[in-house]
Amino acid sequence: MMAAIATLLATTTALLFGAIGSRGGKEPTRNPEELVTVPAAPSKPIRTSTVRSQPSAPIPLANLPTSREPTSPQLALIPKPNAERESLLERRKQAGDTGILPGVGIPGGIPGAISEPSAANALVSSLGAGVRKAAAGQPDKAYALEQKDTLMAQGTSIRCALQTRIITDHPGFASCVVTEPVYSFTGKHLLLPKGTKVMGQYDAEPDSGRIGVIWERAITPNGVNIDMESPGVDNLGSAGHPGHYSAHWGSRISAALWISIFSDAFKYAGAKYGPTQTSTSSGIVTQDPFESNTAETIQNIAKQAVRRAANRPATVTINQGTIVSIFVAKDVDFSQTIKAH
Template sequence: MKNKDDEKNNDAGNRGIIEVKGKAAPKKILILIILLIAALFVIIILFKVLSREQVVQQTPLEKSDETLVTNTNNGVSLTTMMKNIEEKEKLDAANRRKAQEEQEQKQADNAPSAPASQKADQTAVNVIANGTPQTASGDPNQPQPLPKSVRQLMGDTMVKIDNQEPDEKNQERDDLQGSQYADGKVSPVLNRRYLLSAGTALSCVLKTKIVTSYPGITMCQLTRDVWSDNGEVLLARKGALLIGEQNKVMTQGVARVFVNWTTLKDENVNVRIGALGTDSLGASGLPAWVDNHFGQRFGGALLLSLLGDGLDILKNSTQQTGSNSNITYENTSDATKEMAKTTLDNTINIPPTAYINQGTVLSVIVPRNIDFSSVYELQ
């Protein structure tokens, strides 16, 4: 009875617990085997896929390697190619020479012997036709210059040898030889009695002041009588008027004024002389006092530069004192510098002005022969 009571108590205590009875171990082994087979199958598939990708990737690499090998082989065979080209050129030249010799032999058999000059001409024609220069000895077995195609492959260049001396030495020789002039002509001087010869110096005193700011007319009065070439006839009396013009602008560094004297007027006689003015010693140009306008050219720029420097000093002193002021002078300083630059650009090219006062003694040199026989006659 006691055992039955215990079993009942155990049944009452084990209520809610499901007991499964069967073969558990064989099922676990079966599941493990299935998993292993599946894993092996997956590994095989992955291996095949990876092997295919490797083949696909290696194929272009192998082709590129073949290309590289081909390029390398081409590079190695460059010398061979040049040799082949050179041999081909030599073979073609030999064939041309052989054909030319056969043709010459046929012509020699059919025609009488030609003179030596014609043979030389024929040799020159052969050289041009064959394209291969011959040496001085005429031996074709001697080494010949390489063709152009071979030189291009080898990277060689033909250097032109100039046996002439440099141009500087030739120029020096030309300078040592001196200048060459055309032959002069001799002609008789007719009627010297009324001739104002070239090279005659006319002394005069300036009547008008010259200021070169603008072009103007100038006048000068003769201080001496002007006589003919033989000294017999008075051509222009003292006090005759020379009229000229000044129309050249002065440039920096030039201290002389260019005046062109055009006309000599003596009462009712006008002479077209077209002479140049000189100083009393015959130097070209008229000496003058020159105003370079230094203040006008640089004064404004210097003033603006000093103003800019003052603003810079004020700015630096304000910053050094540690003032809390927010006043800035950058714009004013920059504007001042720009104004100074603009002012200098506008005034730097002011031309100088030359002054020649009236009463200055000048000379006028006559550049050509002038015949007065058409207006003067001795009685």
């Protein structure tokens, strides 16, 4: 046993040293050498003599046609540059009066040609003529008021309290009492004392929430009658007396609604409880519901009610005691009445 082990060790050692010896004695392999080839230097370029060519002779141009005056009637209308400047200057001078250049804005027109004025040009021309006439005319003259100590001038405001109620469903008359005294232009004489009664009239069917009242005459407590023909205004001078405006929408809608409900009720009762009508056409039997004459009559009444309600005009109401203002439309001279008193 020991001999076998020794023999195995000896054999392994011999093989190991043999392998080492074989590696140490072998020469290492070398890579093959690479050959580098260098190309030969290029030869110098051979210079060649350049031959300059003589310049070619210029090509002669054909004679251009000389400018001639236009013989066509259309070409004759085209102005020359100088003529165009002169024409433009003249047109600008003409535009200084009317503000419109003649010949401008006319389709197909020729620049510089004076065209007939259109309706707009004629209107502007007339307005310009009116302005020039007013500027060239004599100014309005001022003059001193005659009897200014007894004059109630145009534009005087009269405060008045309504005595009557105004409802515009029908035209009528109204009266009011002056609450503040009115003096002459200079304030020297009392013209309308407190308590003066003013009468006027108004029309129906107002278009807005105001009533147009024309105050025609006034009677003072002293028995002086004054013809005024002056309109009523509000506290700020706007035309008309403001009041309560009603378009009657409630009555319009309610009348049509109630009548329509009755008509629908009669139609429903007739269709449900009334006899049906049977008809045959092409072998097909159809049944029509009962048509109530009462329902049809009520429907016609509803149409008339709606038509009348739609045509009813609005109503403006002003209660008595309301303070209104009167705008004096023309001068009123009290000289005769003051001398008499």
